[in-house]
Amino acid sequence: MTGQDKTTSIAEASAALVALLRDRVQPSRPVMLSPAEGAEGIALRLLHLRPDARLANNRPLGFDPDGTRAARPGLGLELIYLLTAEDGDELAAQAALGAALAVLHGSPVLEMPSGARLTVSLAPAPLAEMAMAWTALRETLRCGALIVVSGVELAA
Secondary structure (H helix, E strand, C coil), rough: CHHHCCCCHHHHHHHHHHHHHHHCCCCCCCEEEEECCCCCEEEEEEEEEEECHHCCCCCCCCCCCCECCCCCEEEEEEEEEEEEECCCCCHHHHHHHHHHHHHHHHCEEEECCCCCCEEEEECCCCCCHHHHHHHHCCCCCCCCHHHHHHHEECCC
């Protein structure tokens, strides 16, 4: 994925992920980015960004064939989200979390309006790391999954 025509922003990637879950999770549930404690529905929290090695230096610096200076490659990122489901009934929350994970597993590619293709995958989530994330969020530890969105390329 090279060229500014296929770049996307962090916000666009988050919006696409939210839209996918809103459109496909059954039964329908509210989908929120960084919800307030106690809000009910499917919650996504952007926890971390890291370089996407697949997009690192995907276009050489230097000169184009016509002799003009080549543009800097975009910054490739992976976005790591904490996915949870919040409900007063724990079984309903677990069912919603399972439904959201099934949607993401069944639709691992997000097609962006720019032509970019973002991939969605489940990341390992060791309990110690999850406990640290919840502590940093100053919220009660609960069941969740780490979701990685790869292929985000910011324009240079």
